[in-house]
Amino acid sequence: MIWFRKRYIFYAGFIIFLTWWSLEQTEFEWAKFQQLSNAFTFINDRILPPDFSITSLLLHEAFVTLAIAFLGTFFALLIALPISFASASNTCTNRLIYTWNRVVLSVLRSVPEIVFGLIFVVVVGLSPFAAVMAVFLHNIGVLGKLISELIEAADEGPHEAMKSVGAKRHIASLFAIVPQIWPNVLSHYFYRFEVAIRTSLVLGFIGGGGLGQQLFNQFQSINYHAMATSIIFIMVLVIAVDLLGSYVRKRVI
Numbered sequence: 001m002i003w004f005r006k007r008y009i010f011y012a013g014f015i016i017f018l019t020w021w022s023l024e025q026t027e028f029e030w031a032k033f034q035q036l037s038n039a040f041t042f043i044n045d046r047i048l049p050p051d052f053s054i055t056s057l058l059l060h061e062a063f064v065t066l067a068i069a070f071l072g073t074f075f076a077l078l079i080a081l082p083i084s085f086a087s088a089s090n091t092c093t094n095r096l097i098y099t100w101n102r103v104v105l106s107v108l109r110s111v112p113e114i115v116f117g118l119i120f121v122v123v124v125g126l127s128p129f130a131a132v133m134a135v136f137l138h139n140i141g142v143l144g145k146l147i148s149e150l151i152e153a154a155d156e157g158p159h160e161a162m163k164s165v166g167a168k169r170h171i172a173s174l175f176a177i178v179p180q181i182w183p184n185v186l187s188h189y190f191y192r193f194e195v196a197i198r199t200s201l202v203l204g205f206i207g208g209g210g211l212g213q214q215l216f217n218q219f220q221s222i223n224y225h226a227m228a229t230s231i232i233f234i235m236v237l238v239i240a241v242d243l244l245g246s247y248v249r250k251r252v253i
Contacts, residue, residue, distance in 0.1 A: 047224045047225065047227060047228045048225075048228060049225065049228070050225060050226075050228035050229040050232060051223075051225035051226045051228070051229050052229055054226055054229060055229070057214070058211065058214060058229060058230060058233045059233075061209070061210050061211045061213070061214050061233075062210075062211055062233050062237055064128055064209050064210040064211075065197060065200050065201065065204075065209075065210035065211045065212065065237065066197070066237065066241075067128070068128050068131045068132050068135060068196070068200040068203075068208070068209070068210055069135065069193055069196035069197040069199075069200050069241075070193065070196075071132045071135075071136070072131070072132050072133075072134070072135025072136045072139060072196050072200075073135065073136075073139050073143075073189060073192050073193045073196050075136050076135070076136050076137075076138075076139035076140045076142075076143055076192075077139075077143055077185075077189055079140050079144075080139070080140050080143035080144040080147055081147060081185075083101055083104075083105070083140070083144045083148075084143075084144050084147035084148040084150075084151055085148075085151060086098065086101050087101040087102055087105060087144060087145075087148040088148040088149075088151035088152045089152055090151065090152055090154075090156065091151055091177070101144075104141075105140070105141045105144040105145050105148075106141065106145075107141070108137055108138060108140050108141030108144075109138065109141030109142050109144075109145060110141070111137070111138065111141075112138070113134040113135055113138045113199045113202070113203060114134070114202060114203065114206070116133065116134035116137050116138060117130055117131060117134035117203045117206050117208055118206060120133045120134055121206055121207050121208070126207030126208075126209075127207075127208075127209060128208060128209035128210060130203070130207070130208055131200050131203040131204070131208030131209060131210070134199075134203055134208070135196045135199060135200060135203075138199075139192055139196065142192060143188060143189070143192060146188045147181070147185055147188070150181040150184050150185065150188075151177055151181060154176075154177045154180045154181055155180060183249065186248060186249055187245075187249055190241070190244070190245030190248065190249065191245070193241060193245065194238060194241050194242055194245065197237060197238055197241060198238065200212060201215065201234060204216060211230055211233055211234055211237070214226075214230055215227060215230045215231070215234075218230060
């Protein structure tokens with residue numbers, strides 16, 4: 001049997017050891033699940049019902065959150081597209097440029113948005129602009145890597161055909177590769193847009209504005225009923241963006 005080979009037995013043993021080690025490191029105890037009933041009691045007694053008297057304020061903050069996510073991901077896409085072609089092995093002939101771009105994308109991708117946010121909050125002050133810059137820089141790294149991999153996986157036939165009739169390399173890349181990868185580029189963009197909304201909520205905890213900052217302020221002031229309303233707005237916003245992304249992808253594909 002293939003599953004009883006030595007290497008598979010080793011893999012299974014390693015996974016079991018890693019699981020046990022992780023349980024120890026995180027102080028995981030099954031008995032603690034019995035305490036979850038306290039959470040339902042807390043929600044029922046302290047959070048519900050939501051306080052809808054702050055709807056107008058949260059509506060404005062929801063638009064701020066949406067603007068942060070949109071600007072951060074849209075500007076990142078505009079920058080990441082040309083960088084992606086210079087970071088793909090089949091469209092960049094200069095190995096130095098290729099390696100440099102790969103390193104830059106890896107660095108941007110490895111730094112979490114919250115770290116960029118802390119830096120920009122100090123530089124530009126407490127404002128949504130700090131959150132935009134944090135989302136923007138991180139997403140350049142993520143989208144740049146994803147799109148460059150799409151470019152490398154694209155069919156070389158149309159690209160080579162255009163070059164064989166005299167088209168320059170960048171023109172051939174534009175008209176032969178972009179149409180192939182565009183649906184997947186949009187799919188990646190809307191996914192990152194959705195992720196950016198959730199990220200902007202966390203950035204609000206450090207002064208990035210939007211629903212996240214309102215949620216943090218409500219928690220600090222023990223205004224749990226207002227927190228419930230903020231959570232509802234967050235859920236509606238994320239679901240709406242997800243539905244919009246699905247609609248656009250269906251129209252394009």
